[in-house]
Amino acid sequence: xxxxxxxxxxxxxxxxxxxxxxxxxxxxxxxxxxxxxxxxxxxxxxxxxxxxxxxxxxxxxxxxxxxxxxxxxxxxxxxxxxxxxxxxxxxxxxxxxxxxxxxxxxxxxxxxxxxxxxxxxxxxxxxxxxxxxxxxxxxxxxxxxxxxxxxxxxxxxxxxxxxxxxxxxxxxxxxxx
Numbered sequence: 493x494x495x496x497x498x499x500x501x502x503x504x505x506x507x508x509x510x511x512x513x514x515x516x517x518x519x520x521x522x523x524x525x526x527x528x529x530x531x532x533x534x535x536x537x538x539x540x541x542x543x544x545x546x547x548x549x550x551x552x553x554x555x556x557x558x559x560x561x562x563x564x565x566x567x568x569x570x571x572x573x574x575x576x577x578x579x580x581x582x583x584x585x586x587x588x589x590x591x592x593x594x595x596x597x598x599x600x601x602x603x604x605x606x607x608x609x610x611x612x613x614x615x616x617x618x619x620x621x622x623x624x625x626x627x628x629x630x631x632x633x634x635x636x637x638x639x640x641x642x643x644x645x646x647x648x649x650x651x652x653x654x655x656x657x658x659x660x661x662x663x664x665x666x667x668x669x
């Protein structure tokens with residue numbers, strides 16, 4: 493089947509309202525978040541406890557991760573921990589040495605482990621993700637603070653998206669979510 497034939501097939505399946513998971517399952521495609529059977533990374537996500545880092549940035553990252561993973565109440569099977577480093581650097585400096593634009597760089601290391609596993613046990617998934625954002629510094633300290641908070645929120649959301657994507661890709665059914 494050529495590439496254009498595959499596109500037509502996919503468009504036809506969508507137009508007919510067919511289930512892509514069932515229609516394309518024989519081709520090696522599998523739904524990223526699991527199908528109706530409650531399998532795959534979607535099942536994993538529902539059973540993850542997200543540990544919270546301290547501070548406002550930790551709160552923002554925790555909220556973004558919980559929003560994406562949507563864990564259910566009860567005893568979680570897995571724990572996701574994060575450690576985030578915030579780097580701030582002046583990007584645009586005026587002749588009078590006033591910084592007018594800042595770069596914010598978040599570097600987050602994440603680890604997914606089984607709850608109750610011995611500390612020496614290898615993690616199920618681990619990695620590092622980065623996000624870079626910028627904001628303008630204005631003569632108004634309030635406006636600058638608001639801009640910085642918005643940028644931190646946006647960067648934390650981007651980091652959460654990257655972590656969830658990497659967990660979905662790393663998922664192994666042998667984890668027994």
